[in-house]
Amino acid sequence: MDEIQSRGPGTFVPLAEDTAGEQGSSGSGGEGGGDGNGDESGEAQDEESSSSNTLVTMETELENFRQEWRRELEESPQFDASVGASRGNTAELSESHKEEIVEEKARRYFLQGINAEQSGRLYEAISFYRRAVQLVPDIEFKMFDNSGKMQTDNGSDTSDDSAVEEEEDVLNEDGDVSDLVTKFNNLSALSGCTLICQPDLDQKTTHISALPREVFMYILRWLVSSDFDFHSLEQVSMVSRGFYLCARDPEIWRLACLRVWDVNCGHPNKYGTWRDMYVQRPRLRFNGAYISRTTYVRYGEAMFQDASYRPCYLVEYYRYLRFFPDGMVFMLTTPDDPYQSLAKLRHRKVRHTTVLTGHYRLLGNSVSIIAKRPKVELPVGSNYFRYRRNKQNLSHDPGEQQYHLKLEVRNIKHRTNFQLLWQHYAIHTKYRNGQETVSSFDLTPKTFPPFWFSRVRSFTTESISPLQ
Structure with a gap:
């Protein structure tokens, strides 16, 4: 070729x-052209x-x-865009490029607003959000997909390798474990997600993460309820980082402190936060009952057949105390075990005459209680007037009794406010003639053992009203 x-x-x-x-x-200029030259020119x-x-x-x-x-x-x-520009699409490409620049600027403003909101700078967060919405009105929908994950410019979510590495670095930082709120806030700022949680699997129905934070906080107030069931709140905080941050909201713990100590609440500067104040300061527990078990041996009389034999009896009975956040207290003394007796203390309205009702006052680590037996409402009928006439003829006046108790709140190992020790116990009897007698008891560890707290789940199964 x-x-x-x-x-x-x-x-x-x-x-x-x-x-x-x-x-x-x-060939044409050489000598001896002839036929040979013609053949060569043809070839x-x-x-x-x-x-x-x-x-x-x-x-x-x-x-x-x-x-x-x-x-x-x-x-x-x-x-390449240059090929399209050479074909007359230069104006269209420039317009799309301008839109991309504006959207990228709105994304930056929106991320700055998220970081400011997580840091507590709400005024600056609102300013950044306003700038982002002015540039792109639907920037919030473009930032997040249906699953609640933030989208980047190329359409992928922010849970890439670099974000995962940053989260691991934050979690592996040396520091106090109690400062998890700060760490989780930093992780939320890195991920850029403002939802309370993220579904791990695809959901066909509405997920709880779709709820606004304000609605979820109101649900937590119903969970704590007026009975102060903070044990359930701590269980909820173990679900996810978002639930943990919501359960550590200062407003919930501030309301709890105001309900417990009222005018003597003060400011949590000494403890650091409202939650630390509620946990560390001496208080009473409301999601259960304090139980004291008393046991002693009592000797009987000698038998007439055998004077040397004296029977002995093992006496066992229980004392129960249940406190309410509004200052009400129930007191019960019975030989029945807790499985049979705690149901009598469940409802606020007294349904048993053996339950004493009263009020308490907490001062420091001392609790003062005044309780009395409720009045018995007799049915009006044919026997009512006969009972009243016979009662007036009685020469014995039992009087009205009031039980005065003073107890000390104590911590046992890692269990805070778990024990109540006796400091004072007396019965004040007031008769119809105006006389009043006081019977004080000698408090010994054997006859008056301390109260131990026991959580009762049935006390908090129903929520009457939210924490307010």
Whole structure:
């Protein structure tokens, strides 16, 4: 095949044609032209025609290759914008480029607003959100997908390798474990997600993460309820980081402190936070009952048949105390075990005459209680007036009794406010003639053992009203 020399893009000149021209000129000018020269010129023409045909074929194939190459480039998703600009789409590309710049600026404002909100700078957060909405009104919907994950410019969520590494770095930082609120806030700022949680699996129904934070906080107030069931609140905080942050909301713990100590609440500067104040300061527990078990041996009288034999009896009874946040207290003394007796203390309205009702007052770590037996409402009927006439004729006046108790709140190991110790116990009896007697008891550990707290789940199964 004849050689081809390239002299520029798209231009090819056969070397055989130049060679043939030189041979023809030299043959015509040389001596002894004759028939031999004619044969040589014919062969040169044949060779020139064959080389020109080959050149046309190669140029056609090359042009087809160029067209196919351009077509593949135009159909490729990575087609350069300069090609489109050369075809008259320069104005459209510039408009789309401007929109991308505006949207990217709105995204930056929105992320700055999220970081400011997580840090507690609400005024700055509102300013950033306003700027972002002014640039792109639906920027919030573009920032998050249906699952609540923040989207980046290329459409992928922010849970990439770099974000995961940053979260691991934050979690692996050396520090106090009690400062989890700060760590979780930093992780939320890194992820850019403001939802209370994120569904791990695809949900066909509405997930709890779709609830606004304000609604979820109101649900937590119902969970704590007026009975102060903070044990259930701590269980909820173990679900996720978002639930943990909601359960540590200062407003919930501030309301609890105000309900417990009222005017003597003060400020939590000494403890650090409202939650630390509620946990560390001496108080009473409301999601259960304090139980004291008393046991002693009592000897009976000697038998007339055998004077040397005296029977002995093991006496066992229980004392129960249940406190309410509004200052009410129930007191019960009975030989029945807790499984039979705690049901009598469940409802606020007293349904058993053996339950004493009263009020308490907490001062420091001391609790003062005044309780009395509720009045028995007799049915009005034929026997009512006979009972009243016989009661007036009685010479014995039992009087009205009031039970005065003073107890000390104590911590046992890692259990705060778990024990109540006796400090004072007396019964005040007031008679109809105006006289009043006081019977004080000698408090010994055997006859008056301390109260121990026991959580009762049935006390908090129903929520009457939220924490307010």
